[in-house]
Amino acid sequence: MEKSVYKIIEVVGFSETSWEDAAKVAIATVDKTVHDIRVAEVVMMDMRLEANRIIGYRTKLKVSFKLE
Numbered sequence: 001m002e003k004s005v006y007k008i009i010e011v012v013g014f015s016e017t018s019w020e021d022a023a024k025v026a027i028a029t030v031d032k033t034v035h036d037i038r039v040a041e042v043v044m045m046d047m048r049l050e051a052n053r054i055i056g057y058r059t060k061l062k063v064s065f066k067l068e
Contacts, residue, residue, distance in 0.1 A: 003062035005067045006038065012060045019045045030063055039064040 013026025027040055044060040 002012075006064050007067055008062050008064050009034075010043065010060060010062055011039060014056055014058050016056045019057045019059045022057045023061060027057060027060050027063070034063070034065050035068075036066040038066060038067055 002010055009030070011026045013022040013024070013029070015021035015025055022045075023040070023042065028035070031037060039062075041062045041064075042059060044063055046058050046060075047054050048056040059068065
């Protein structure tokens with residue numbers, strides 16, 4: 001079996017519509033600069049509020065990718 005090393009980074013995505021969309025935004029952005037993404041783990045979900053109203057959703061992810 002081949003030996004491998006993986007790096008884990010944390011990113012936060014934002015969406016005005018949902019936590020799922022926020023996660024998709026985060027992965028799409030990471031995918032522009034990181035290759036061979038293996039796992040994305042949702043660490044935290046929260047909301048941005050203004051005047052006690054939800055204005056957006058944030059999803060924090062741990063993203064794992066293989067180092068070359």
